Amino acid sequence: MRFLNRFLTISSNDPDDIRRRRILNILIAVVGGMSLAALLIFLFPFFSGKNYVEILIAGSAVTLVGMLIIYLINIFGSGRIAATIFLIFLTIVFSFSDTPQEVSGGRSLFGFAIPIIMASILLVPWSSFVFSTISSIIISVIALSIHQTPNVPAIIGFFVIALVSWLSARSLETALKDLRSINANLDQEVVARTYALTESLDRERVEAGRNQAILNSIADGVIVFNKKWNATMANPAIKSMLDIPLELIIDKNFRELIEHPRLAAQSRGLLQSMIEHDTQPVGFRIGWGEKTLSVSAAQVYDNRTENNKNIGTVIVFRDFTREAEVEKLKSTFVAIVSHELRTPLNAILGYAEMFKEAVYGPMNEKQVNMAVRIMKNTQRLLGLINDLLDQAQMEAGKLTIHIAPLKPAELLESLHGLLDKTASDKRLRLTSEIDDDLPEILNGDSARLHQILVNLVTNAIKFTDQGEVRVKLVRSDDAKWGIEVEDTGQGIPEVDLPYIFDTFRQVEGATTRVHGGFGLGLSIVKQLVNLMSGDVKVESKINSGTKFTITLPLVIP
Amino acid sequence: MSELALIIEDDEDLASIFAEALRGIDYEVEHAADGKLAQERLKSGVVPFIILLDMHLPHISGGDLLTTIKQDERFENTIVIITTADARMGDMYRDQADFVMIKPISFVQLRDLTARLKPK
Numbered sequence: 001m002r003f004l005n006r007f008l009t010i011s012s013n014d015p016d017d018i019r020r021r022r023i024l025n026i027l028i029a030v031v032g033g034m035s036l037a038a039l040l041i042f043l044f045p046f047f048s049g050k051n052y053v054e055i056l057i058a059g060s061a062v063t064l065v066g067m068l069i070i071y072l073i074n075i076f077g078s079g080r081i082a083a084t085i086f087l088i089f090l091t092i093v094f095s096f097s098d099t100p101q102e103v104s105g106g107r108s109l110f111g112f113a114i115p116i117i118m119a120s121i122l123l124v125p126w127s128s129f130v131f132s133t134i135s136s137i138i139i140s141v142i143a144l145s146i147h148q149t150p151n152v153p154a155i156i157g158f159f160v161i162a163l164v165s166w167l168s169a170r171s172l173e174t175a176l177k178d179l180r181s182i183n184a185n186l187d188q189e190v191v192a193r194t195y196a197l198t199e200s201l202d203r204e205r206v207e208a209g210r211n212q213a214i215l216n217s218i219a220d221g222v223i224v225f226n227k228k229w230n231a232t233m234a235n236p237a238i239k240s241m242l243d244i245p246l247e248l249i250i251d252k253n254f255r256e257l258i259e260h261p262r263l264a265a266q267s268r269g270l271l272q273s274m275i276e277h278d279t280q281p282v283g284f285r286i287g288w289g290e291k292t293l294s295v296s297a298a299q300v301y302d303n304r305t306e307n308n309k310n311i312g313t314v315i316v317f318r319d320f321t322r323e324a325e326v327e328k329l330k331s332t333f334v335a336i337v338s339h340e341l342r343t344p345l346n347a348i349l350g351y352a353e354m355f356k357e358a359v360y361g362p363m364n365e366k367q368v369n370m371a372v373r374i375m376k377n378t379q380r381l382l383g384l385i386n387d388l389l390d391q392a393q394m395e396a397g398k399l400t401i402h403i404a405p406l407k408p409a410e411l412l413e414s415l416h417g418l419l420d421k422t423a424s425d426k427r428l429r430l431t432s433e434i435d436d437d438l439p440e441i442l443n444g445d446s447a448r449l450h451q452i453l454v455n456l457v458t459n460a461i462k463f464t465d466q467g468e469v470r471v472k473l474v475r476s477d478d479a480k481w482g483i484e485v486e487d488t489g490q491g492i493p494e495v496d497l498p499y500i501f502d503t504f505r506q507v508e509g510a511t512t513r514v515h516g517g518f519g520l521g522l523s524i525v526k527q528l529v530n531l532m533s534g535d536v537k538v539e540s541k542i543n544s545g546t547k548f549t550i551t552l553p554l555v556i557p
Numbered sequence: 558m559s560e561l562a563l564i565i566e567d568d569e570d571l572a573s574i575f576a577e578a579l580r581g582i583d584y585e586v587e588h589a590a591d592g593k594l595a596q597e598r599l600k601s602g603v604v605p606f607i608i609l610l611d612m613h614l615p616h617i618s619g620g621d622l623l624t625t626i627k628q629d630e631r632f633e634n635t636i637v638i639i640t641t642a643d644a645r646m647g648d649m650y651r652d653q654a655d656f657v658m659i660k661p662i663s664f665v666q667l668r669d670l671t672a673r674l675k676p677k
Contacts, residue, residue, distance in 0.1 A: 335643065340615055342642040343568050346661035350574030353664035359577055380659055447644075494623065 010075065015180065016173070020122050021079035024086060027118065031090075034064035063093065065288045083122035087115040087131060095138050104143040105151045112139070113161050120162075120169035128169070132162035172472035221293075224300075227310065229254040229275055241317055242288060261291040271295070285320060292324040293317045334392050341385050349378045387520040390451075391503065394527050402529050405557040406446040408434055408473045408481075415453050415471065423461050429468035430457065437475045442556040446549040448528050449483075455521040456485040456548050463546070464489030476551055483550040500538065501526040525550075559585045560606035560675065565595040565622065566613050566640065571660075575609055575640075578668040582675065592617025596625065604631050607671060612641040612650070623653055638675055 007029070010021040039060035046057065066089055076080035094111035095103060102108045111322050112135035120128035135158050140150035159538040214220055221238030234249045242249075245387075249257065258271045264287030274281055274297060282296045296316045355363060355371035363371070393399040412432045425428035453471065460469040467488025476482045492500060503523045525548075529536045534552035561583040564571045569590070571646040576586045584607070589595035593616040607625065612619035619639070641647050642660040651657050656670065 223638065339642045343571065346571035346642075347574065349661050350571065350664045354574065354577060357665065357668075359581060378661075443672050 004510050010079070016176070017079050020083065021074050024074050024079065024083050024306075025071065027122075028074065028086065032064060032067035034061045034070070035067065039064060063089075082415060083119075087119050087122065090115045090118075091134060091138065095142070100142045100146045101148075103145070104139045104148060105154070109154050109157075112158060116158060116161050117165045120165035124222055125166045125169035125173065128162040128165040129159070132158035140213055155255075157164075198393055223249060223315050223317075224312060225254055225315065226312040229313070231257070232312070237450075238317060241291075241293065241319055244555070247304050252272060285324065290321070292320045294320040302328070317419070330392075331398070334389060334398075337385075338389050342382065345378055345382050345385075349375055349382075352378065376463050387524060390524050391520055394524070399527075399531065401444055401445045401448060401528075403443050403555075405441050406449070407441055408438060408446050409440070411446065411453060412471065412473065414450055418454060419457050419461065422458070423469060426461060426464075427466070428461060428464055430461075430471070431468055432471040432473075434473045435475045438473055438481055439554075439556050441557060442481065443557050444552070445532065448532070452528055452550065453483065453485070455525050457481075459521055460487035460489065460546070462487055463487065466547075467529075475554070480551050481554040482552060484547065485546040486545060488545045491544055492538070492540040493542060493553065494540075497538060497540060501536070559583045561585045561587065561603065562607040562609065562671070563587050563589065563595070563598065563603070563605040564609045565589045565592070565614065565619070566609065566611045567591055567601070567610075571611075571640075572661075573673065574664055575662075578664050579607075579671055581668060582672045583673065584671065591615040592619070592622055595622055595675060599625065599629075599632075603647075605635055607636045608632075609638050609640055612639060612643065612646045620650065623650060627653055638670075 008022050009017050009023045010025070012018050012021070038457055039057065042053065042056045042060055059451070070089070071084045072081050073085065080385060091112065094108065094114070095113060097103070098106075098108035112131075116128050116131045116135060116519050119131040120126075136155040143150045176359075182440050200389040215233070215235040218235055221241040222233075222235045223238055224233035226232050228253060231249050231252050232251075234246055238245070238249065239246050242260075247354075254271075254275055258268050263271075267286035270284060270286060273279075278299075279297075283294050286295055296318070298312050298316075300312045300314055302311045321538075352371045354360070356368055356375065358368075390399060412434065416430065416432065420430055457469055457471060464487040469488075470484075470486045472484040472486075474482045474484060501522050503520060526536050529550055529552070532552055534550060537549045538546065539549075540546040562579045564572050564575050564579070564586060566575060566588070569661070572581050572588050579586050587598065587603070587605070589598050589655060592614040595614070596617055599622075606660055608624075610619050610622060614622070616673070619641070623637065623639070626637060627664040628630060634635065637654045637655040639647060639650055640660060640662055644659050647657040647659055658667070658670075
């Protein structure tokens with residue numbers, strides 16, 4: 001079989017050529033085999049001394065040699081030439097294989113059909129017409145040579161055979177061509193796909209490496225959980241932060257991790273509720289041994305999938321131990337300062353009041369006056385301390401607004417109680433009014449609104465030398481109410497207006513100041529108003545006056 | 558007979574000012590300088606008409622004392638005035654006390670308030 005295969009093998013680049021020459025080789029082998037067999041049969045009487053037919057022996061031998069030559073041409077030379085010779089050889093053989101009568105009109109006519117059919121397969125499809133023509137000429141010549149009329153039905157038959165062969169050979173070639181082009185496309189596709197796959201694998205490897213490198217270089221501890229809350233990835237920082245080896249984190253379930261004895265009991269509940277309610281908290285604190293950690297969780301969505309499928313959660317841990325300590329210290333500091341400063345001031349104030357009230361016997365006018373001055377200065381000092389503490393609390397984000405129903409009229413009442421005397425001491429009028437359509441009761445933080453009014457009015461009195469300070473509570477519109485504080489004072493230069501709400505800022509320079517204070521008053525007003533979701537505006541004209549307008553959301557209880 | 562006022566205050570000066578204010582309007586005044594002393598005094602059977610209660614106290618905090626007072630039926634009619642410098646603390650206990658005064662507390666203010674509370 002292997003030998004046969006080698007015998008038939010042709011080396012060429014054209015697959016059609018290979019196919020044709022292979023078929024030719026098979027035919028050569030068949031014809032060669034047959035002629036070899038015939039030669040042996042015909043030679044048998046020759047060697048056994050009987051009568052033999054010379055022409056048959058010679059014919060078989062010539063055919064055998066012819067086949068060998070055609071085979072060599074087919075293998076080493078051109079397939080087409082070999083095929084042409086082969087077909088012509090067959091045609092000639094059939095022409096002389098029988099009596100002229102039989103060839104031109106009898107039993108041997110069928111022999112011509114063989115080269116006609118083969119031509120379409122071995123050469124080009126249309127060559128079957130060439131061989132039907134040749135065969136027609138041959139039988140016509142033979143017929144004429146024996147004085148017969150050329151066999152027209154046989155000639156028509158040859159052309160019909162040629163037509164059928166041509167059609168079938170041509171459709172076969174077209175089908176093969178299509179098949180080859182499909183194959184070629186397929187090959188190309190496979191190459192392209194393979195390339196793309198290799199490339200994306202490479203890219204993925206690079207990407208994964210880069211992601212891991214990024215993860216490794218983050219100072220915060222990161223754990224990535226899949227949809228089932230199993231840890232799939234963690235960075236080295238988490239190891240030192242939690243002080244447990246990565247093997248105890250990777251592949252572990254979140255519920256298992258929060259059972260760790262180092263986790264503070266109250267933190268366990270926080271983390272548990274995070275996964276039970278599927279929330280994504282940012283920056284809540286947990287206790288881990290001696291450490292305080294800030295925890296932020298973010299769900300991961302795969303944006304390549306439809307409706308962004310959730311594929312897990314990334315939890316970032318940050319060591320917050322130091323910050324937590326500092327915060328606690330600051331908070332303690334503010335509480336201590338608040339208590340420790342106010343207590344002795346309260347004592348000074350109390351004793352001065354006792355002088356003024358003549359608790360231990362009558363006092364003369366000068367003595368009372370002095371007591372009043374002590375009280376006033378103490379109040380001022382207290383005011384400054386309160387401002388500083390408020391500022392510190394606001395910076396720490398700890399100052400909160402307590403909303404409760406209040407009467408606007410009471411705000412004005414307590415304002416007059418506190419500042420009427422201060423105003424009249426400077427020979428200023430402090431007047432106030434309330435819009436008729438302002439509700440009698442509304443929601444607000446009365447202590448902070450009082451503070452705002454006191455700050456604005458104290459300021460107005462401080463910077464006004466004659467005239468009046470007017471306070472008005474107004475209904476701005478359906479959803480807003482407001483406070484207006486207007487004075488007839490020296491006004492604020494236009495260039496300074498943008499900065500008046502800044503912390504520790506006064507219009508006068510630090511060394512040339514006529515008016516005392518930290519410059520915290522307006523800044524606190526602004527921050528308080530902002531905390532109340534309101535807005536504060538200022539208009540001012542030099543030597544004519546200043547007007548502050550505060551707008552606040554109106555909520556009726 | 559004058560009403561008893563118990564001043565629970567660790568600052569001596571403030572205690573003396575508060576005492577002076579209350580004495581001036583005829584209260585009988587007692588002073589406890591820390592939480593422990595105050596608790597002992599309250600357990601001894603004395604029932605003050607008014608208690609001035611500071612929240613920052615040595616040994617036992619004002620908050621804990623307030624809880625003890627509120628749980629004891631004997632003090633049902635006792636008026637509790639919280640005196641504190643910490644406004645937040647004041648807010649926290651506002652519901653449990655009759656009055657909350659934020660320090661600095663004025664001598665006159667305290668005197669006028671307690672005078673009003675006195676039975677006619």
